[in-house]
Amino acid sequence: MGLPCHLSTAPDAIMRYVMxxxxxxxxxxxxxxxxxxxxxxxxxxxxxxxxxxxxxxxxAAWHTDTSLQLATTDSLVQDVHFDLDTxxxxxxGWKALAINLSDIAAMGSIPLYAxxxxxxxxxxxxxDILKFYRGMMRLAxxxxxxxxxxxxxxxxxxxxxxxxxxxxxxxxxxxxxTASIGEQIAVTGYLGLAAGGLKMLQQKxxxxxxxxxxxxxxxxxxxxxxxxxxxxxxxxxxxxxxxSDGLVADLYHICDASNVSAVIRTDMVPTHPTxxxxxxxxxxxxxxxxxxxELLFTAGKDTVENIKHALDCPVTVIGEIxxxxxxxxxxxxxxxGETIPGERKGWEHFKNGKxxxxxx
Amino acid sequence: MGLPCHLSTAPDAIMRYVMxxxxxxxxxxxxxxxxxxxxxxxxxxxxxxxxxxxxxxxxAAWHTDTSLQLATTDSLVQDVHFDLDTxxxxxxGWKALAINLSDIAAMGSIPLYAxxxxxxxxxxxxxDILKFYRGMMRLAxxxxxxxxxxxxxxxxxxxxxxxxxxxxxxxxxxxxxTASIGEQIAVTGYLGLAAGGLKMLQQKxxxxxxxxxxxxxxxxxxxxxxxxxxxxxxxxxxxxxxxSDGLVADLYHICDASNVSAVIRTDMVPTHPTxxxxxxxxxxxxxxxxxxxELLFTAGKDTVENIKHALDCPVTVIGEIxxxxxxxxxxxxxxxGETIPGERKGWEHFKNGKxxxxxx
Numbered sequence: 006m007g008l009p010c011h012l013s014t015a016p017d018a019i020m021r022y023v024m025x026x027x028x029x030x031x032x033x034x035x036x037x038x039x040x041x042x043x044x045x046x047x048x049x050x051x052x053x054x055x056x057x058x059x060x061x062x063x064x065a066a067w068h069t070d071t072s073l074q075l076a077t078t079d080s081l082v083q084d085v086h087f088d089l090d091t092x093x094x095x096x097x098g099w100k101a102l103a104i105n106l107s108d109i110a111a112m113g114s115i116p117l118y119a120x121x122x123x124x125x126x127x128x129x130x131x132x133d134i135l136k137f138y139r140g141m142m143r144l145a146x147x148x149x150x151x152x153x154x155x156x157x158x159x160x161x162x163x164x165x166x167x168x169x170x171x172x173x174x175x176x177x178x179x180x181x182x183t184a185s186i187g188e189q190i191a192v193t194g195y196l197g198l199a200a201g202g203l204k205m206l207q208q209k210x211x212x213x214x215x216x217x218x219x220x221x222x223x224x225x226x227x228x229x230x231x232x233x234x235x236x237x238x239x240x241x242x243x244x245x246x247x248x249s250d251g252l253v254a255d256l257y258h259i260c261d262a263s264n265v266s267a268v269i270r271t272d273m274v275p276t277h278p279t280x281x282x283x284x285x286x287x288x289x290x291x292x293x294x295x296x297x298x299e300l301l302f303t304a305g306k307d308t309v310e311n312i313k314h315a316l317d318c319p320v321t322v323i324g325e326i327x328x329x330x331x332x333x334x335x336x337x338x339x340x341x342g343e344t345i346p347g348e349r350k351g352w353e354h355f356k357n358g359k360x361x362x363x364x365x
Numbered sequence: 366m367g368l369p370c371h372l373s374t375a376p377d378a379i380m381r382y383v384m385x386x387x388x389x390x391x392x393x394x395x396x397x398x399x400x401x402x403x404x405x406x407x408x409x410x411x412x413x414x415x416x417x418x419x420x421x422x423x424x425a426a427w428h429t430d431t432s433l434q435l436a437t438t439d440s441l442v443q444d445v446h447f448d449l450d451t452x453x454x455x456x457x458g459w460k461a462l463a464i465n466l467s468d469i470a471a472m473g474s475i476p477l478y479a480x481x482x483x484x485x486x487x488x489x490x491x492x493d494i495l496k497f498y499r500g501m502m503r504l505a506x507x508x509x510x511x512x513x514x515x516x517x518x519x520x521x522x523x524x525x526x527x528x529x530x531x532x533x534x535x536x537x538x539x540x541x542x543t544a545s546i547g548e549q550i551a552v553t554g555y556l557g558l559a560a561g562g563l564k565m566l567q568q569k570x571x572x573x574x575x576x577x578x579x580x581x582x583x584x585x586x587x588x589x590x591x592x593x594x595x596x597x598x599x600x601x602x603x604x605x606x607x608x609s610d611g612l613v614a615d616l617y618h619i620c621d622a623s624n625v626s627a628v629i630r631t632d633m634v635p636t637h638p639t640x641x642x643x644x645x646x647x648x649x650x651x652x653x654x655x656x657x658x659e660l661l662f663t664a665g666k667d668t669v670e671n672i673k674h675a676l677d678c679p680v681t682v683i684g685e686i687x688x689x690x691x692x693x694x695x696x697x698x699x700x701x702g703e704t705i706p707g708e709r710k711g712w713e714h715f716k717n718g719k720x721x722x723x724x725x
Contacts, residue, residue, distance in 0.1 A: 027487040041495045042512050045502040052477045052511035065513035071430045078480045078516045117412045120438045122526050127387040127715045135401045142405040151412035152402050153425035156438045159714040166482050168528040354519040355487045
């Protein structure tokens, strides 16, 4: 065993990372961490040998003797991801589990066990924490998830961090890295509702009850597409991601990982009727808003047709995977085939929230 | 599926928990959460059916087709568990994984995959985060653990939350709830080093280099007893816990879970020579200090003798499991068999750190 007293870091190896997280950004940091792990991992160890998906996809996956195990972890941080002035504790419990279920859905596998870590200020009311668990248990029950354990610590702000474990049997997994040129790009459900809900709350918009309730639902009580993800796998789909950062940002994640580009027909993007009615900029909400937790996937035309029949929810073709020229790009077009301006923007931590890069 | 719009909580069910976390404390909160989960879980679902250890032990465990899977999660919170003025980033990476490895060690199983969630302020230096990963990878490599994934979020304070997954093959697990009356109580290694290290740093004690380095090692670079835990299982031990809260506090966890009491011979407690030399109150450090990450276990006399031969580290018998009279209790005695005063104290979140209750 390497002795702990030898713990030291060669200074030259990390000179290239002399910058603050706010300069490097979340995705740059993930790349740097990945490099650091790859430099020092013992690739011959059984755990590394059996790991088939590591850092960089929606969930990690590894072989056991009889199946594939999956694990994902996602978090909600007070005043970064949520505001107790707008979300209820029950909704917070639901959403904290939903965002993790959505990552398992995006791999097309079966969620099983959750470990829940809570970081809480001492002055919180106990009943609020129990309401949080009631909201979470409601969603867990719907998807057969058992709360197996967790951890509780004192902290200055509320943070909820959930690890969700799942399993896949015979079929391969949905991945970000397996999109092919010529495949159609499709999405489940409608987009933009969560972003509309956030805008309504942030701008204190007074909307009629039905619209307000629909938007709030979309933002705080998303229903992850778990069954739909499993159907995608069984129908032969290879590439998918859940829409958490935003349609364009998440399509970029697929293009980067698959080494391809994409073109979207913005007039085909299924925007929710409520955002069409309430927000003049509803297309932007659907393209860049995020947190819809719908599935974005790519597949051949026949497969997409089969999926339209197999799923109860809407499935809409919005574009096509194309050959990459230079760097991976996502091109936006209108109904006449004309390119329209767009941005590569979506949620990125450390860079003051949303980061913006004009599309090519 | 239950519709999310039905999310609401019956007010009468939570009336008994109208109090702040600072009044209820960490362990009371865990009990309340457990009640809430048990009220609403769907016990017929396969995930609940296969779960054999849920909330309340060192790790959760469930059956798969061919083995037992284990999962544990533990965290380090800045200014609650660590202070960047004293610990280096490499040490922090080592320790964050070590405390999780120790939970898997306490169940006697094999650690395999870690998911690392980091909550970080934007003004941190990237190279420090990479030093953190280097420290963690050093320990991971020693125990065959692969870093399979994780999550990164912006936050106002540093929080590190790791979920560690493991596996057990044929043998049963070590649990807190399986100690039997008449069994000997034994510990691996020496106790009190971590508490001595903390005291040295907090009181800015000027000690000679060797003592200072030994204490610092004990506090920041604990080596979890992973192999030792596996040996305990193979030798037939049933009950164990790792010493994280403190010897007395953790023995209370075993007594509470096993419905027994215990008596400790304080003169037999293996205190580390360095704390004997540096601290007049060294026995208190060993009894109440915590963070030693040694294993505390119970077993019959012959089994303990076999374990002394099977392990490379010291194994010391310090007492005996006794019949519970009234509530579970841990009695402290001196070399003459006289009862000496003690307290039920150990780390508890929300109650301003250490909580104190006089022993019976």
